Amino acid sequence: xxxxxxxxxxxxxxxxMSSCNKSNYQDGGTLDPVxxxxxxxxxxxxxxxxxxxxxxxxxxxLEQALKSEEVTFFAPPTETxxxxxxxxxxxxxxxxxxxxxNLRQIKPAVWKKMLSRYIFKHxxxxxxxxxxxxxxxxxxxxxxxxxxxxxxMNIGVKYADAGGVxxxxxxxxYLSFIASLSSxxxxxxxxxxxxxxxxxxxxxxxxxxxxxxxxxxxTGGLIVLDFTDHYFGFxxxxxxxxxxxxxxxx
Amino acid sequence: xxxxxxLVLAGCKKDDENRVQLYPDGxxxxxxxLDGLPSPSQGRAGTIVTFKVMGLKGKESKFKxxxxxxxxxxxxxxxxxxxxxxxxxxITGGAAVEYxxxxxxxxxFRVRGNLLxxxxxxxxxxxxxxxxxxxxxxxVAGSYVIAGSFTNYNSLxxxxxxxxxxxxxxxxxxxTAANKMLTRTGTEGGVIYSxxxxxxxxxxxxxxFSKYNERGGIYSVTRLFQRAQLDTMTVDLVNPDxxxxxxxxxxxxxxxxxxxxxxxxxxxxxxxxxxIAVGNFTEYRSNYYTRSTKANKVAxxxxxxxxxxxxxxxxxxxxxxxxLALHKGNPGGNGPVVAAIRISGGRLLVVGAxxxxxGQMASxxxxxxxxDGAISTxxxxxxxxxxxIGTVTYNEExxxxxxxxxxxxxxxxxxxxxxxxxPDGSVDQSFQLRSTTNGKVTYAAQLNSGDVIIAGTFxxxxxxxxxxxxxxxxxxxxxxxxxxxxxxxxxIYKMIERTTDLGYPGVILVGDFNKFDNTDVNNIVYLEIRK
Numbered sequence: 001x002x003x004x005x006x007x008x009x010x011x012x013x014x015x016x017m018s019s020c021n022k023s024n025y026q027d028g029g030t031l032d033p034v035x036x037x038x039x040x041x042x043x044x045x046x047x048x049x050x051x052x053x054x055x056x057x058x059x060x061x062l063e064q065a066l067k068s069e070e071v072t073f074f075a076p077p078t079e080t081x082x083x084x085x086x087x088x089x090x091x092x093x094x095x096x097x098x099x100x101x102n103l104r105q106i107k108p109a110v111w112k113k114m115l116s117r118y119i120f121k122h123x124x125x126x127x128x129x130x131x132x133x134x135x136x137x138x139x140x141x142x143x144x145x146x147x148x149x150x151x152x153m154n155i156g157v158k159y160a161d162a163g164g165v166x167x168x169x170x171x172x173x174y175l176s177f178i179a180s181l182s183s184x185x186x187x188x189x190x191x192x193x194x195x196x197x198x199x200x201x202x203x204x205x206x207x208x209x210x211x212x213x214x215x216x217x218x219t220g221g222l223i224v225l226d227f228t229d230h231y232f233g234f235x236x237x238x239x240x241x242x243x244x245x246x247x248x249x250x
Numbered sequence: 251x252x253x254x255x256x257l258v259l260a261g262c263k264k265d266d267e268n269r270v271q272l273y274p275d276g277x278x279x280x281x282x283x284l285d286g287l288p289s290p291s292q293g294r295a296g297t298i299v300t301f302k303v304m305g306l307k308g309k310e311s312k313f314k315x316x317x318x319x320x321x322x323x324x325x326x327x328x329x330x331x332x333x334x335x336x337x338x339x340x341i342t343g344g345a346a347v348e349y350x351x352x353x354x355x356x357x358x359f360r361v362r363g364n365l366l367x368x369x370x371x372x373x374x375x376x377x378x379x380x381x382x383x384x385x386x387x388x389x390v391a392g393s394y395v396i397a398g399s400f401t402n403y404n405s406l407x408x409x410x411x412x413x414x415x416x417x418x419x420x421x422x423x424x425x426t427a428a429n430k431m432l433t434r435t436g437t438e439g440g441v442i443y444s445x446x447x448x449x450x451x452x453x454x455x456x457x458x459f460s461k462y463n464e465r466g467g468i469y470s471v472t473r474l475f476q477r478a479q480l481d482t483m484t485v486d487l488v489n490p491d492x493x494x495x496x497x498x499x500x501x502x503x504x505x506x507x508x509x510x511x512x513x514x515x516x517x518x519x520x521x522x523x524x525x526i527a528v529g530n531f532t533e534y535r536s537n538y539y540t541r542s543t544k545a546n547k548v549a550x551x552x553x554x555x556x557x558x559x560x561x562x563x564x565x566x567x568x569x570x571x572x573x574l575a576l577h578k579g580n581p582g583g584n585g586p587v588v589a590a591i592r593i594s595g596g597r598l599l600v601v602g603a604x605x606x607x608x609g610q611m612a613s614x615x616x617x618x619x620x621x622d623g624a625i626s627t628x629x630x631x632x633x634x635x636x637x638x639i640g641t642v643t644y645n646e647e648x649x650x651x652x653x654x655x656x657x658x659x660x661x662x663x664x665x666x667x668x669x670x671x672x673p674d675g676s677v678d679q680s681f682q683l684r685s686t687t688n689g690k691v692t693y694a695a696q697l698n699s700g701d702v703i704i705a706g707t708f709x710x711x712x713x714x715x716x717x718x719x720x721x722x723x724x725x726x727x728x729x730x731x732x733x734x735x736x737x738x739x740x741x742i743y744k745m746i747e748r749t750t751d752l753g754y755p756g757v758i759l760v761g762d763f764n765k766f767d768n769t770d771v772n773n774i775v776y777l778e779i780r781k
Binding site for chain 1: 273276279342343344351352354355656689707717736737765
């Protein structure tokens with residue numbers, strides 16, 4: 001045992017000494033979180049993630065708001081829009097209706113209403129939002145804000161635990177849709193932010209997380225969704241109702 | 251070992267302990283509701299209520315104080331309190347302050363109205379799963395049979411007495427102790443859409459299932475005894491190996507030998523004790539036991555679409571909706587059937603998303619003669635609905651039909667997704683649904699008094715906050731004093747009227763919902779309607 005210890009410590013010393021060689025270390029500098037351009041320019045610069053989103057922004061007529069107004073934008077990536085349209089199509093199909101094959105078919109008013117839930121007329125980064133604890137909402141409720149379109153949305157920062165110390169760990173941002181204002185703390189549909197604090201010339205972009213699989217179970221004609229995933233407009237059934245109410249173009 | 255110690259010691263040099271705070275402290279809210287209920291915590295419109303809240307002093311006229319999303323008149327603002335007057339149209343709901351584009355939510359205030367949950371109905375834990383139908387029990391007066399797709403009721407199921415898909419409840423909303431349903435396994439993953447009391451006192455369960463109480467060979471419909479045991483019979487079968495398996499020459503099967511290859515939405519018994527079933531199917535099916543073995547049942551198959559009539563033993567009545575020349579059923583609708591109901595004059599009303607029925611124009615609604623299935627000539631809806639119809643309800647007392655759906659006009663009359671019809675199919679224009687915001691009406695039914703209840707996903711009715719539920723007069727206007735209930739969340743499938751113990755009219759609502767009047771409920775609730 002003693003022999004092993006000696007060998008181990010020697011190996012460790014060797015490792016420490018060799019890894020501390022100055023010439024092997026390259027300083028990458030600090031990452032610049034500031035994007036040179038507007039919020040909309042940033043989204044356009046990443047078509048791999050925001051292709052459908054930029055289309056939706058144009059359809060909703062909110063391009064100018066994301067270019068010139070001071071806003072914080074929680075960006076839902078393309079997959080969330082794709083998934084929502086797939087559910088809309090599933091529902092349309094079940095009622096014997098033609099499906100949506102182009103985002104243009106859904107009326108701009110619907111896009112605007114849904115997209116407005118992600119835009120806030122303030123400039124706030126992760127550290128500017130209060131704490132939210134989903135298991136202890138009465139004490140750490142986050143903060144409900146009126147969104148660009150007038151819907152009330154809750155924004156909060158979740159403090160993770162670290163090393164057994166409560167709230168000492170990493171922090172992550174959550175955007176929650178308050179589905180019913182009559183039960184404002186129990187009707188949340190929450191979506192976590194994957195990338196926060198992308199700073200642009202007119203505000204912040206926080207990119208929402210998305211799931212790549214479509215978790216839908218269809219039992220006896222009842223469609224059951226997994227709400228741990230994010231859908232565009234938060235509730236795809238409401239999105240479907242609105243899209244249908246406003247008429248789907250052919 | 252000494253090397254490691256040296257290393258550890260070297261790492262503990264004082265100037266390396268430069269602690270950087272990774273995150274600054276989070277911001278604190280400027281306005282905060284304190285713990286505790288408002289005083290008083292409930293009352294009628296006009297009551298002055300005091301809430302405990304910090305941080306409003308000095309912000310007068312910059313904030314709005316809301317109760318149930320309705321702005322209230324602020325009386326006085328103190329350091330840690332505020333007094334407001336409850337407005338006339340208030341609903342039960344949480345208090346909230348809107349200030350600087352931020353919301354601060356506070357405790358709930360209950361607005362007392364004339365519509366309230368009857369406390370004597372103790373179905374607090376309700377059904378674990380949707381209840382799709384409720385009917386009067388045939389055996390015990392004042393009891394009800396509920397059916398649907400649930401696995402427990404009021405948490406009263408036990409391994410010895412399980413509750414699956416069907417249960418008998420008494421007037422207090424609990425399982426009847428003396429007359430329990432003997433369900434065993436229910437439909438096993440299936441669903442009962444419709445339960446119908448039969449003249450014999452038994453029940454007919456129909457929906458979408460192939461098994462009931464472990465007994466297979468069922469085609470979405472079967473007959474149950476009063477305590478939900480399957481009505482069975484013994485049949486002779488072909489036994490290919492009588493020497494080794496002598497028991498295979500007989501089998502116990504459901505005695506109602508008939509059904510369909512899809513789902514039955516609605517079924518009922520006619521005055522001649524025949525069964526009419528409506529749903530989405532393309533075949534009638536029954537088992538041909540004379541040529542069946544125990545393991546392999548041979549099915550009779552007859553092409554029948556959406557509507558058919560069966561005799562009491564389950565055999566097909568070929569005089570109904572059947573083309574004797576082609577030896578198959580009529581084509582039915584060119585789209586799905588969603589709901590159906592029997593109306594006055596021995597007629598059957600079928601609604602859905604079709605535009606033709608049996609080759610004739612029928613805009614999402616068709617009325618069939620119960621006798622032979624022909625399209626009824628004394629029910630004319632003209633151009634019908636311009637989009638799918640989702641539900642249909644009928645009140646025998648008032649002889650009126652209520653439809654809900656995705657349509658915007660009915661027979662040329664503008665209709666915001668709800669329309670009332672007379673028994674001849676014409677629109678009863680005395681009922682006018684007002685505007686709904688942020689959602690649709692998914693259920694509408696008329697009470698015997700003529701009043702109408704609607705439920706759905708809407709948040710506002712007639713521009714007033716009515717989250718999901720509204721109590722309307724027969725003209726479609728919300729009646730003041732009956733619309734103070736808070737959030738309703740879900741969908742109603744059926745209602746049944748019953749007078750309360752205090753002598754008021756009441757109504758039991760069943761469906762797939764978890765909140766009524768901002769109170770947690772589980773798919774069943776009993777309302778008292780104070781007059």
